[in-house]
Amino acid sequence: MFAVTILGNNSAIPAYDRHPSAQIVTINDQLLLIDCGEGTQMQLSRYKIKRGKLNHIFISHLHGDHYFGLIGLLSSMALLNREQPLHLFAPAGLEEIIALQLKVASTTLPYELIFHPLDKAGLILDTAKFSVETFQTQHRIPCWGFLVREKKLPKKVDKDKAVAHHIPSAFYPSLKMGYDYTSKDGTVVYNDEVTTDNSPARSYAYCADTIYDENLADIAKNVTMIYHEATYLNGMEDRAAARFHSTTAQAATIALKANAGGLLLGHFSSKFEELHDYLKEAIDVFPNTQLAIEGVTFRI
């Protein structure tokens, strides 16, 4: 399972029952929360997402529509007596804000909150099954994107062929990892003779808030899915640039140049109640575009 569930898709001001930025990436049995606008904890309840499986939170930048819901979520986890540690990856300034909010409430968290300040591009999380890298985007204040990569999946053993070559099943794990088999009498069976490749490892790039920046296409090269903001519609390039945001065609162009498998479009302006123009404009440039609709889970 590798998927993203949208909890909030609106920019700055909540409107039309659209919420500020937040999304859950599910990878195997882990949930990663990326951004946490106001109301995220209510959205988690609404879509029946289990907080207990959430051990990593990533905050792209310190504009309120990307983090004002975090302290409420952390507080509720405390009230629910969470004990397992929680990793928070965010710009450094957030640590002091959280500390101050806990202090005025005379609250001590019953779990360990491990703060990882984002300060340079690179690998920030590495587990057996996936990794997360961060990269900087161009926004009014320091802003970070996240690239979640599934680890390369093991090969599949063709059991009929393995049996025909008299390979004991105890060797299947090493075959899955790509090793050749050598029998007691020294006969070598090459790995490719008895295995097939599994589906390639998938990847998801969350490009946060950003002005149009072709570097992002390099960073997200060949990802399975890219999330790119499209605060504004085409024709509003000046406004987008002035506010360090992007338009639909700009987002779609990045997806195209990245050779992404799919594009997820979000961070819609409160100016627009209807979203179909966002979709229409983007698919003209990059056909495999979907709108980041709240409550929807997109398989990566």
Place this chain on the structure above:
Amino acid sequence: MFAVTILGNNSAIPAYDRHPSAQIVTINDQLLLIDCGEGTQMQLSRYKIKRGKLNHIFISHLHGDHYFGLIGLLSSMALLNREQPLHLFAPAGLEEIIALQLKVASTTLPYELIFHPLDKAGLILDTAKFSVETFQTQHRIPCWGFLVREKKLPKKVDKDKAVAHHIPSAFYPSLKMGYDYTSKDGTVVYNDEVTTDNSPARSYAYCADTIYDENLADIAKNVTMIYHEATYLNGMEDRAAARFHSTTAQAATIALKANAGGLLLGHFSSKFEELHDYLKEAIDVFPNTQLAIEGVTFRI
């Protein structure tokens, strides 16, 4: 118009689509926001309450379920280019938190935020038509209640009688204020002969979060309506006391001792999906009790 509209009625953890504490007191054409839990700005939109008429915000204490929605509301007002000043009455610690959150976002509010730290009981706002006093409640951290009083309404002039006494209409304003009329020839018409009293001035006491404290009954003596928290049901007195909260019967007893006109019950525990037991238990002690249901406007 003197009324209170409930935006949030739940304690600590949002549940069952119930939101953390927030309510709007409407008095004449002014809106007062009392407490501002997470999601308050969405609740204002949901119930179509005009933010432009909101010039005074009161925060009882710095537990998150009473203020985590404030920074989002302040930020949205900024994005909507609010220009008129906004008065914020809250415990002192909140000022630094807001300043820090604006700093990390490189944001300057386009309106003046006038911070009034709550540090002693007494009058904190006095206008031509109403006043607000604050008082301390007994909670785990410093906590403040608010008493909103309508100013005494002017008397009504009985026009038939005033005309019969040959009183020029230019004197009606002074009659409304209780003055006698003296004609050019020195004849005195006593005020009571030509006026009647208007309805008495109404009042609303918001008792915030509190342990059972009979002092509150003195503070809220004879109010038209008292809001008192009832986090827990009867039989949970120990838990209530340990957490500095109250039960239904305790809340109702305060209303009874205060000789309040009505009781509004709120701050319900997330333990209970259904609220009817709260009402049933309270009306056994104080019949004129209502549950603070979200979206409902109660006339005071």
